[in-house]
Amino acid sequence: xxxxxxxxxxxxxxxxxxxxxxxxxxxxxxxxxxxxxxxxxxxxxxxxxxxxxxxxxxxxxxxxxxxxxxxxxxxxxxxxxxxxxxxxxxxxxxxxxxxxxxxxxxxxxxxxxxxxxxxxxxxxxxxxxxxxxxxxxxxxxxxxxxxxxxxxxxxxxxxxxxxxxxxxxxxxxxxxxxxxxxxxxxxxxxxxxxxxxxxxxxxxxxxxxxxxxxxxxxxxxxxxxxxxxxxxxxxxxxxxxxxxxxxxxxxxxxxxxxxxxxxxxxxxxxxxxxxxxxxxxxxxxxxxxxxxxxxxxxxxxxxxxxxxxxxxxxxxxxxxxxxxxxxxxxxxxxxxxxxxxxxxxxxxxxxxxxxxxxxxxxxxxxxxxxxxxxxxxxxxxxxxxxxxxxxxxxxxxxxxxxxxxxxxxxxxxxxxxxxxxxxxxxxxxxxxxxxxxxxxxxxxxxxxxxxxxxxxxxxxxxxxxxxxxxxxxxxxxxxxxxxxxxxxxxxxxxxxxxxxxxxxxxxxxxxxxxxxxxxxxxxxxxxxxxxxxxxxxxxxxxxxxxxxxxxxxxxxxxxxxxxxxxxxxxxxxxxxxxxxxxxxxxxxxxxxxxxxxxxxxxxxxxxxxxxxxxxxxxxxxxxxxxxxxxxxxxxxxxxxxxxxxxxxxxxxxxxxxxxxxxxxxxxxxxxxxxxxxxxxxxxxxxxxxxxx
Numbered sequence: 001x002x003x004x005x006x007x008x009x010x011x012x013x014x015x016x017x018x019x020x021x022x023x024x025x026x027x028x029x030x031x032x033x034x035x036x037x038x039x040x041x042x043x044x045x046x047x048x049x050x051x052x053x054x055x056x057x058x059x060x061x062x063x064x065x066x067x068x069x070x071x072x073x074x075x076x077x078x079x080x081x082x083x084x085x086x087x088x089x090x091x092x093x094x095x096x097x098x099x100x101x102x103x104x105x106x107x108x109x110x111x112x113x114x115x116x117x118x119x120x121x122x123x124x125x126x127x128x129x130x131x132x133x134x135x136x137x138x139x140x141x142x143x144x145x146x147x148x149x150x151x152x153x154x155x156x157x158x159x160x161x162x163x164x165x166x167x168x169x170x171x172x173x174x175x176x177x178x179x180x181x182x183x184x185x186x187x188x189x190x191x192x193x194x195x196x197x198x199x200x201x202x203x204x205x206x207x208x209x210x211x212x213x214x215x216x217x218x219x220x221x222x223x224x225x226x227x228x229x230x231x232x233x234x235x236x237x238x239x240x241x242x243x244x245x246x247x248x249x250x251x252x253x254x255x256x257x258x259x260x261x262x263x264x265x266x267x268x269x270x271x272x273x274x275x276x277x278x279x280x281x282x283x284x285x286x287x288x289x290x291x292x293x294x295x296x297x298x299x300x301x302x303x304x305x306x307x308x309x310x311x312x313x314x315x316x317x318x319x320x321x322x323x324x325x326x327x328x329x330x331x332x333x334x335x336x337x338x339x340x341x342x343x344x345x346x347x348x349x350x351x352x353x354x355x356x357x358x359x360x361x362x363x364x365x366x367x368x369x370x371x372x373x374x375x376x377x378x379x380x381x382x383x384x385x386x387x388x389x390x391x392x393x394x395x396x397x398x399x400x401x402x403x404x405x406x407x408x409x410x411x412x413x414x415x416x417x418x419x420x421x422x423x424x425x426x427x428x429x430x431x432x433x434x435x436x437x438x439x440x441x442x443x444x445x446x447x448x449x450x451x452x453x454x455x456x457x458x459x460x461x462x463x464x465x466x467x468x469x470x471x472x473x474x475x476x477x478x479x480x481x482x483x484x485x486x487x488x489x490x491x492x493x494x495x496x497x498x499x500x501x502x503x504x505x506x507x508x509x510x511x512x513x514x515x516x517x518x519x520x521x522x523x524x525x526x527x528x529x530x531x532x533x534x535x536x537x538x539x540x541x542x543x544x545x546x547x548x549x550x551x552x553x554x555x556x557x558x559x560x561x562x563x564x565x566x567x568x569x570x571x572x573x574x575x576x577x578x579x580x581x582x583x584x585x586x587x588x589x590x591x592x593x594x595x596x597x598x599x600x601x602x603x604x605x606x607x608x609x610x611x612x613x614x615x616x617x618x619x620x621x622x623x624x625x626x627x628x629x630x631x632x633x634x635x636x637x638x639x640x641x642x643x644x645x646x647x648x649x650x651x652x653x654x655x656x657x658x659x660x661x662x663x664x665x666x667x668x669x670x671x672x673x674x675x676x677x678x679x680x681x682x683x684x685x686x687x688x689x690x691x692x
Contacts, residue, residue, distance in 0.1 A: 001019055001020070001256070001257055001260055001475075002162050002164070002200055002256045002257070002260035002261065002262060003162075003200045003202075003229060003231055003254055003255065003256040003260075004137060004159075004160065004162045004198045004200055004229060005019070005020050005021075005022070005159060005162070005260075006254040006255075006256070006474075006475050007118065007120065007136075007137040007229070007254060007475075008020055008026060008028060008120070008137065008157060008159055009475040009477050010118060010252065010254070010473075010475035010476055010477055011028040011029045011030075011031075011119070011120045011137075011477070012026045012027065012028050012029075012477040012478065013026075013027045013028065013029060013154060013477075013478045013664075014026075014027055014478065014479075014480045014664060014667070015477045015478070015479055015480065016479065016480055017479070018475060018476075018477055018479065019475075020159050021159060022159050022160070022161055022162070022261070022263075023158065023159060024158070024159045025156060025157070025158050025159075025640075025641045025666075025667055025670055026156070026157055026159065026667070027154055027155075027156055027663045027664055027666075027667055028120050028154065028155060028156070028157055029120065029153060029154060029478075030120050030121070030122050030149035030153060030154060030155050031060065031116060031119035031120055031121060031136075031249060032060045032061070032062060032110075032114065032115070032119070032121050032122075033060065033061050033062070033121075033122050033123065033124075033146050033149050033150045034061070034062040034063070034064070034106060034107075034110055034121070034122075034123040034124070034125070034128060035061075035062075035063055035106075035123065035124040035125070035143070035146060036063075036064055036065065036066055036067045036106045036124070036125060037063075037064075037065040037066070037067060037068065037069065037082045037083070037085070037086050038067040038068060038082075038523060038524065038565075039124035039125060039143045039146070039564070039565070040063060040082075040085065040086055040089065040124075040143075041082070041085065041143070041524060041526075042124070042142070042143025042144060042147075042566055042567070043124060043143045043144075043146060043147045043150065044085060044089055045143075045526075046143065046144045046147040046652065047147060047150075047151065049652075050151070050652070050655060050656065052151045054093070054151075055093050055095075055150055055151060056149070056150065056151055056152055056153035057153065058093055058094040058095055058096055059096040059097065060097075060153075061093075061095050061096075061097060061150055062097040062099075062106075062110050062114060063086060063089075063090060063095055063097065063098050063099065064098075064099035064103065064104050064105065064106040064109075064110075065082070065083065065086055065099065065100055065101045065102070065103070066099075066102065066104065066105045066106050066389070066390045066391050067106075067390075067391045067395055067397065067398070068082065068391075068395075068397045068398050068524070069082070069083070069101045069102055069390055069398060070102065070387070070388065070390055070392070070398045070399035070400065071101075071102060071388050072399040073398065073399040074101065078524065082524070083100075083101055086098075086100075087100075097114065099363075102364075102388040102389050102390045103363065103364050103389065104362065104363035104364065104365070104389055105319070105320045105362045105363065105389055105390065105391060106123070106125055106320065107123075107125070107127060107128070107130050107131070107214075107218070107320040107362075108320055108362030108363045108366065108389070109362075109363045109365060110131065111130060111131050111133060111134060111210075111214055112243075112363075112365075113243055113244075113245065114247070115131040115134050115136050115138070116134070116136065116240070116247060116249040116250075116251050117134050117135035117136060117232030117236055117240070117251040117252055117253060117254075118135060118136065118232070118250075118251060118252025118253070118254060118473065119136045119137075119249060119252075120136065120137050120138075120155075120157075121136050121137070121138035121139070122138075122139060122140075122141055122145075122146050122149050122155060123138065123139075123140050123141070123146065123564075124140070124141065124142065124143045124145075124146040124564060125140050125563075125564050126140040126221045126562060126563045126564040126588060127140065127218050127221060127320060127321075127413065128140040128141075128564070129217055129218065129220045129221050129225070129226070129227035129228055130214050130215075130217045130218035130320065130321075131214075131217070132213075132217040132220070132227050132228045132229035132230060133210055133213035133214040133216070133217045133218075133230055134210060134213075134230075134232060134236050134239065134240065135229065135230060135231055135232025135233075135236055135251075135252075135253065135254070136229070137198070137227060137229055138217075138227055138229075139226050139227050139587075139588075140221065140564040140588055141155075141564060141588055141591050141592075142564055142565070142566030142569070142588065142591065142592035142595060142596075143565075143566050144566055144592075144595045144596065144651070144652060145566070145591050145592065145595045145651065148651060148655065148662075148663070152655075152660045152662070152663070154660075154663050155663065156641070156663045156666055156667065158641065160196070160197055160198045160226055161196070161197040161198075161263040162197060162198050162199075162200050162262050162263060163193055163194060163197050163198075163199055163200070163262055163263050163264045163265070163266065164199075164200050164202055164256075164262045164264070164265045164266065165184065165199055165200070165201050165202070165266050165267070165268055166202050166203035166265065166266070166267050166268070167201065167202070167203040167204045167205055167208070167267075167268055167269075167270050168203055168204055168267060168268070168269050168270065168271075169204065169269045169270045169271035169272075170204065170207045170270055170271065171207065171208075171270040171271065171273050172271075172273075172447075173450065173451075173453075173455055174329065174333075174432060174446065174447065174450035174451075174453065175270070175273050175274075175275075176211075176212050176215065176323075176325070176326045176329065176430055176431070176432070177208065177209075177211065177212030177213060177214065177215030177216045177323070177326070178215045178219075178321065178322075178326065178411060178428075178429070178430040178431070179273050179274070179275055179276065179430050180208070180212065180215075180216055180268075180270065180273055181215060181216045181218075181219040181220075181222075181223070182276040182278055182283075182286050182428065182429075182430075183268065183272070183273045183274075183276060183286075184216075184223065184268060185219070185222065185223060185278070185283055185284040185286060186276060186284060186286035187268065188223075188266070189284050190222060190223060190224055190282065190283060190284035190511070191223075191224035191510075191511055191557060191558040191561060192224065193264055193266065194220070194223040194224045194225035195224040195225070195557075195558060195584065196224070196225075196226065196584065196585075196586070196587050197225055197226065197263060198225060198226050198227045198228070198229060199220055199223065199225045199227070199228040199229070200229055200231075200256065200262070201213075201216065201217075201228060201229065201230045201231075202231065202256070203267075204270065205230055205231070205233065205235075206233065206234070206235060207270065208230075208235075209235065209325055209462070209464070210235060210236060210239040211323035211324060211325035211326060211462075212323075212325070212326075213230045214321075214323055215321050215322075215323060215326070216228060216230075217229070217230065218320060218321045218413055219283070219321065219413050221562075222283040222284075222413060222414060224558065224561065224586070226587045231253070231254065231255055231256070232251065232252070232253045232254070232470070233253065233470060234467035234468060234469060234470055235467060236251075236253075236470075237251070237253075237467065237468075237470050238465060238467045242463070252473040253470040253471060253472055253473050254472075254473050254474075254475070255472055274288060274447075275288075275289060275429065275430060275432070275433045275445060275446060275447065276288060276289075276429070277289060277294055277309075277409070277427055277428065277429045277433065277443060278415055278427060278428035278429070279294060279298070279309065279415075279427055280298060280300075280305070280309065280415050280417075280425045280426055280427050281300060281415055281416055281417045281419075281426075282415070283413075283414065283415055283428060289433070289443055289444070289445040290445065294309070294310075294443070295308045295309065295310045295443075296308070298425070300417070305425060306405070306407060306425055309407050309409075309425065309427055309443070310442055310443055311407065311441065311442055312355070312407050312408065312409050312437060312441045312442065312443070313353075313355065313356065313402075313403075313406040313407050313408060313441075314355065314356035314357070314358070314402060314406060314407075314408045314409075315355075315356070315357050315358070315408065315409050315410070315434050315435075315437060315438045315441070316356075316358050316359075316360075316392070316393045316394075316408060316409075316410040316411065316412065316420075316434070317330060317358070317359045317360075317379075317384070317410075317411045317431045317434050317435065318358065318359060318360030318361070318362075318387075318392055318393065318394065318410075318411065318412065319360075319391060319392070319393075319394035319410075319411065319412035319413060320362060320391075320394075320413070321411065321412060321413040322362070322411045322412070322431050323362070324361075324362070324366050324369070324370070324462070325462045326411070326430065326431045326432075327359070327361060327366075327370060327375065327431060328370070328373075328375055328458065328461050328462055329431065329432055329453070329458060330411075330430075330431035330432045330434065330435040331370070331375035331376075331378045331379055331435075332375075332378075332453045332454070332457065332458055332461075333432050333435050333436060333446055333449050333450060333453060334378050334379060334381075334382040334435050334438075335378045336449045336452045336453060337382070337435075337436070337439060337449055338378070338381055338382060340452055341449070343439045344439070345357065345382055345383030345438065345439055346439060346440050346441055347383075355383075355441050356385075357382070357383045357384040357385065357438050358384065358385050358387060358392070358393065358400065359376075359379050359384045359385070359386050359387065360386075360387045360388070360389060360390060360392045360393075361376075361386070361389055362389055363389050364389060366389070367386075367389060373461055375461075382435070382438060382439070383438065384438070387400065393408070393410065393412065393420045393421070393426075394410070394412040394413070394414070394419075394420070395419070395520050396418070396419060396420045396421040396422075396424070396520065396521075397520045397521045401420065401421035401422075401424070402420040402421035402424030402425075402426065403421060403423070403424065404421070404422060404423025404424065405423060405424070405425070406421075406424050406425065407425045407427070408420055408424060408425065408426050408427065409427050409428075409429055409433070409434050409437050409443060410426055410427065410428060410429075410434065411428070411429065411430060411431040411433075411434050412426070412428065413428070414428075414515075414562070415427055415428045416513055416515045416516075416562060417515065417516065417537065417538065418515065418519055418520075418537050419515060419520075422519075422521075422537065429443075430446075432446040432450060433445070433446050436448075436449055499621075499622035499623060500619060500620070500621055500622070501552070501578045501579050501599070501619070501620040501622065502617070502618070502619050502620075503549060503550070503551040503552040503578050503617075503618060504548075504549050504550040504551070504552065504614060504615065504616070504617065504618070505550060505552045505553070505554040505581075505612060505614055505616060505618055506542065506545055506546070506550045506552070506553055506554070506614060507554050507555075507612060507613075507614055508553065508554070508555040508556065508559070509555070509556050510555075510556035510557045510558055510583075511556075511557065511558045511561055512538075512555055512556075512558075512559055512560070512561075513560070513561045513562030513563070514560055514561070514562040514563040514564075514565050514568040514589065515562055515563060516535060516537070516538040516539075517534065517535060517538075517560070517568040517571065517572070518530070518533060518534060518535075518536075518565065518567050518568050518571045519533065519536055519537050520563075522536065522567075523565050523567045525567075527574060528574065530567060530570065530571045530574060531543070531571050531572075531574040531575035531576075532575070533571065534546075534571045534572060534575050543575060545614075546575055546576055546577065547576075550614060551576050551577055551578045552577070552578055552579055552580075552581065552618050552620070553572070553577055553579075553580040553581065553582075554580075554581045554582070554609070554612060554618075555580065555581070555582040555583070556582065556583050556609075557582075557583045557584045558584060558585075558586060559580065559582040559583075559584070559585050559586065559589065560585055560586040560588070560589025560590070560592075561586040561589070562586070564588045564592075566592040566595070566596065568589060568592070569589065569592040569593055569596050569598055570596060572598070573596060573598045577598075578599070578620075579598070579599040579600065579601060579620055580593070580598070580599070580600050580601070581601045581602075581603055581618075581620075581627065582600070582601075582602060582603075583602065583603070583604055583609075584602060585600055585602070594642065594645045594646070594650060594651060595645075595650050595651040595652065596650055596652070597645075597646065597649050597650030597652070597653065599620070599622065599646070601620060601627065601636045602636055602637075603627060603634050603636055605634050607632075607634075608627070608629065608634045611630075612629065616629055616630070617629070625637060625638060639670075640669075640670040640671070640673035641666070641670045643670075643673055644666055644669045644670045644673065645666065648666075648669075654666055
């Protein structure tokens with residue numbers, strides 16, 4: 001087995017053997033769940049709907065208030081309501097790991113203090129995959145999907161396809177995880193080799209700190225992956241042994257077998273990694289700082305957005321992706337520029353809007369440490385304002401927003417349209433590149449200044465040490481013994497009712513992300529108010545067309561990539577969309593479709609898309625698995641697991657019917673379907689049809 005298969009196998013419940021195969025459906029133990037105040041709204045709504053009065057483990061839910069809060073907006077009624085909802089919930093359910101307003105970005109103190117190697121983590125946030133940095137299988141899901149392990153301690157997974165990225169060589173000093181993941185995005189492209197797969201990082205990983213691994217795993221979702229996992233090693237062991245509070249979880253150090261199978265194997269030479277800038281609005285549109293193409297005009301959907309991004313209105317160092325180690329390194333770089341080169345932060349005249357330089361450390365704990373070692377004072381001397389921990393500009397729904405037309409360089413993880421604020425133009429780079437660019441407010445290569453950083457001081461401040469070996473682990477799943485199994489008569493659970501969906505399409509291209517579907521400022525809305533904001537910025541005519549019968553979405557590859565927000569499904573469902581046909585879906589979006597019982601259809605045949613117009617009548621015969629256009633039929637498949645969830649009214653429906661046994665019942669019914677179709681059910685449900 002590869003590393004991912006071992007992680008799933010070890011945490012599996014009810015296997016009949018001690019291994020798993022790609023494509024099988026298994027029920028797994030979930031060690032911890034996590035959520036923010038934004039996704040907590042959906043989680044609480046689901047819990048109330050299901051009548052749940054007790055969490056599976058009140059010490060295994062990590063709730064942090066970070067996405068929309070800032071000390072400068074606490075007075076706003078909507079913000080006060082969010083805080084109260086989370087306060088009341090944490091008291092009612094005795095939540096032990098509750099981080100109040102602006103105490104920690106959701107992922108920061110979770111990976112630093114809580115995440116354990118060898119476990120499975122589910123978070124109501126797409127960047128939950130970041131926790132693969134410590135050898136956990138961590139994935140983001142929608143709020144209702146996250147709710148299931150929160151109240152049962154379990155979820156279902158299809159054993160995913162896995163690609164291996166092997167690191168060779170060592171990076172130059174000053175190259176951090178953000179540089180590495182931008183290099184990977186540039187080399188392979190977004191939503192390509194990693195799409196709907198898990199990335200297993202291997203090779204020379206000892207030269208990468210856990211902070212660097214965190215940034216790489218964090219942006220696995222920008223790569224298109226379900227997650228990105230590093231094998232836990234000596235670096236991981238030293239990292240978790242520094243934690244002040246010890247957990248009752250036992251860290252496990254799995255390794256892939258030598259003959260493990262992968263969907264693909266790739267190599268990345270760390271010696272070739274250089275500082276890059278990802279140009280708005282795509283995280284894989286990366287350029288060397290010296291490349292003239294970086295500064296060419298941006299044309300988006302046929303409209304020129306700006307002449308050049310060379311000259312900046314603002315710089316931002318922050319978000320969960322910007323780790324303590326990276327902030328320290330960038331701070332030391334600023335110190336070199338201030339002291340050795342006697343540079344001064346450039347300012348505009350009094351009649352102009354001033355440049356903005358903003359730093360938001362990931363947590364109060366991190367801020368206190370950076371203050372104590374003098375790093376925050378360096379940032380202030382370089383003209384930065386140090387804000388309270390929070391997502392801030394990374395999501396642009398808190399107090400701080402970039403203005404329309406403003407050009408920013410940011411160390412965050414996502415540069416999608418309207419991400420930092422409506423109409424803003426965000427570009428991505430490492431914190432060092434952002435820091436170097438902050439003096440003259442033009443994009444600047446940091447390497448000239450990195451070479452002057454005191455490496456001994458940097459290692460002291462980041463507490464880098466030599467390490468001792470770890471004890472390698474092997475999976476130990478919970479095996480179901482034959483004598484313990486309930487002997488039940490197998491029934492044919494096929495649904496014989498004909499379900500025909502008819503409508504006109506609205507046609508989209510590739511890589512339509514959740515920020516386009518439902519912009520971040522509106523994800524706290526509910527009901528029709530939420531639905532009316534569908535494609536509010538990207539395609540404002542969407543709802544009007546929907547009312548005229550254009551109620552089938554037809555799209556290209558990677559539909560629903562980006563955020564985990566289940567509102568991207570619910571807004572369409574509430575608005576009246578009957579189904580979505582696409583070449584492929586993002587993993588989290590498709591999970592949300594299944595959870596909320598909305599039909600998603602995958603058609604790969606290019607002929608279906610070639611002559612389609614928005615006046616083409618479409619019929620979807622769900623029972624016969626075919627889409628009919630102009631008397632031509634295009635077949636699609638539904639795996640046994642999809643059929644079972646769909647027929648039970650979504651994952652929420654499964655819980656309503658079977659409570660804590662819902663996932664076990666899901667697998668049982670799916671196995672019966674598979675056997676009725678002539679498939680195999682040895683230990684799980686095989687699914688070869690769906691290309692996730």
